[in-house]
Amino acid sequence: MATTLPANPDAYLQQTQAIATTDHPRFLQQLALLNQEASRLTSDQMWHLRYSNAWEAMYESDYAKSEALFQDIIQHSGNSILADRASAMLLSQLGITKHYTEAFELANRLAARLPQVTDAKVRLPMLLNLSVSLGLAGQTDLAVHYARVAMAVVPAGDSSCYPAAALVEALFNGHRLKSDSPELQQAFAACPAAREPVFNVNLWLTLADLYVQEGQPRKALALLDRIAPELDVNGYVPYKLEALVNRAKALAAMGNDDAARKTALAAVAARPPDDDGRWLKDTYEVLYRIEKKQGRAAAALGYYEKYAALDKAYLDDVNARATAYQTVQQHVLAQKLETENLSRQNTLLRMRQTLDAKTAETNRLYLALLLMALASAVFWMFRLKRSQLRFKKLSHLDGLTAIFNRQHFMGEVERTLRLLEKRAGAACLVFIDLDHFKRINDTHGHAMGDEVLRQVVVVGKQQLRPVDLFGRLGGEEFGILLVGCAHEQGMAIADRIRHAVEAAMVECEGAVIAISASVGLACTGTCGHDLRRLCREADAALYRAKRGGRNRVMAGAEDGDLARA
Numbered sequence: 001m002a003t004t005l006p007a008n009p010d011a012y013l014q015q016t017q018a019i020a021t022t023d024h025p026r027f028l029q030q031l032a033l034l035n036q037e038a039s040r041l042t043s044d045q046m047w048h049l050r051y052s053n054a055w056e057a058m059y060e061s062d063y064a065k066s067e068a069l070f071q072d073i074i075q076h077s078g079n080s081i082l083a084d085r086a087s088a089m090l091l092s093q094l095g096i097t098k099h100y101t102e103a104f105e106l107a108n109r110l111a112a113r114l115p116q117v118t119d120a121k122v123r124l125p126m127l128l129n130l131s132v133s134l135g136l137a138g139q140t141d142l143a144v145h146y147a148r149v150a151m152a153v154v155p156a157g158d159s160s161c162y163p164a165a166a167l168v169e170a171l172f173n174g175h176r177l178k179s180d181s182p183e184l185q186q187a188f189a190a191c192p193a194a195r196e197p198v199f200n201v202n203l204w205l206t207l208a209d210l211y212v213q214e215g216q217p218r219k220a221l222a223l224l225d226r227i228a229p230e231l232d233v234n235g236y237v238p239y240k241l242e243a244l245v246n247r248a249k250a251l252a253a254m255g256n257d258d259a260a261r262k263t264a265l266a267a268v269a270a271r272p273p274d275d276d277g278r279w280l281k282d283t284y285e286v287l288y289r290i291e292k293k294q295g296r297a298a299a300a301l302g303y304y305e306k307y308a309a310l311d312k313a314y315l316d317d318v319n320a321r322a323t324a325y326q327t328v329q330q331h332v333l334a335q336k337l338e339t340e341n342l343s344r345q346n347t348l349l350r351m352r353q354t355l356d357a358k359t360a361e362t363n364r365l366y367l368a369l370l371l372m373a374l375a376s377a378v379f380w381m382f383r384l385k386r387s388q389l390r391f392k393k394l395s396h397l398d399g400l401t402a403i404f405n406r407q408h409f410m411g412e413v414e415r416t417l418r419l420l421e422k423r424a425g426a427a428c429l430v431f432i433d434l435d436h437f438k439r440i441n442d443t444h445g446h447a448m449g450d451e452v453l454r455q456v457v458v459v460g461k462q463q464l465r466p467v468d469l470f471g472r473l474g475g476e477e478f479g480i481l482l483v484g485c486a487h488e489q490g491m492a493i494a495d496r497i498r499h500a501v502e503a504a505m506v507e508c509e510g511a512v513i514a515i516s517a518s519v520g521l522a523c524t525g526t527c528g529h530d531l532r533r534l535c536r537e538a539d540a541a542l543y544r545a546k547r548g549g550r551n552r553v554m555a556g557a558e559d560g561d562l563a564r565a
């Protein structure tokens, strides 16, 4: 054996772990060397060394140490392959130490991880330990399934001893194995070549057990005799105990009570401190039957009590495993349902949020549309109102001169007279008619006539105050209401207007057109505030102005006329 680490510690670490079961003494030597030279290892190599140390601690039943090391590797190594191998080993250990709930939880995690594990050297221990732990749970179908899957993943050229042995164990624990089962033959064919003495011995002991169960005690005894030397070499206590129990059972079955008792008592003495009582209960059963058969009732009762206590403990353990398995599965199912429920709730929530967002968006859109519609309605209403007002205003005005038309003028005069009547205010109604206007049209054309009409309005406005009303009554005739004016003042203004018309300079083709107007006036002082009377009087005054020679202002009969200026 090397006393210093070889140049390539990676290969040495791998080779060391590979001989852990086939050459355990050498494994121990190499492990000691690796621990001694640990300072020369890289971080990853140190994790591999910790794995081997954990394996050895588990082999030596130092479960506290091995569990701490396995957990450290799983959680901190950062090496998924090593972590998976450590998980597989920990699974096996949790079954041995009866931490069933943790074991089945880990089994579920490993089963879920299996599809991602491609390395056959890692998949194999995972599948094997899944088979063993599910066998512990009483799930024979699953245990057999995983063992058969494990058979299929064995790399070409490697031994199929481990999965074949796992399959035998799964079938045996499920009471589905017979001494001539092909699975047993298959394991016997694979394991000797793999030079796995522990597995070989286990298979032989299983066969011996089957012989006893099948009522072939001689065959069992012959087999046990044959493997005795190997048992001594390997010195694995539980196997020795199983061999003694089966030997005692076989001897008892053959009626060799003394030898059976002696062997059974040897089995009791060989019981290791951490034995789970599985084999010992069978031992006490053998002893109880022998004592009973030989009439030693007290001794029989003593053994029976021990047998019954161990059998109860064994059955309790079986129940504990099954219960832990069911609990874990229920927990997983509950978590799955909760996750599904949460996911459904999340989906609903997301849908509701989307709907809310859409509704808010739609509402915003509606609001925007409403505001737009409102703004547009207000705008159109404003435009409508404006145009209505414009039309209304236009409808009140004379198209040519832009002063009040007849209808509106009369309306406004009537309204103003009503107000003045209430206040006893005075006013004079003035009618103006251009003289010989037809001639102007005829001489200068209709357009020129229009221009004359416009000019008359311009000069007329200049003589009026804002409160006065001015309107075109038709053709070349205009009306004015002089608000707040009594007769004299009215006459003066009317005459100023006549003057202004006469003085108006309307040119046509270089010549000035002569214009004059006849004016009739009627005032409230004599006619009162009645419009019709005022109109009649103003009209009559105008008539008299025309008749009197035009270009003059005449007042209503009682008002007294104003002579031509």
Ligand SMILES: Nc1nc2c(ncn2[C@@H]2O[C@H](COP(=O)(O)OP(=O)(O)OP(=O)(O)O)[C@@H](O)[C@H]2O)c(=O)[nH]1
Pocket (backbone or CB within 6 Å): 400, 433, 434, 435, 436, 437, 438, 439, 441, 445, 446, 447, 448, 449, 450, 453, 474, 475, 476, 546, 550
């Ligand atoms: N250019 C123009 N002529 C108009 C308008 N309205 C009426 N007239 C004309 O005004 C003239 C009025 O003629 P008459 O009623 O005979 O009166 P006059 O010629 O002014 O004679 P007297 O009133 O008697 O002085 C007619 O020839 C109408 O055609 C108008 O808006 N524009």
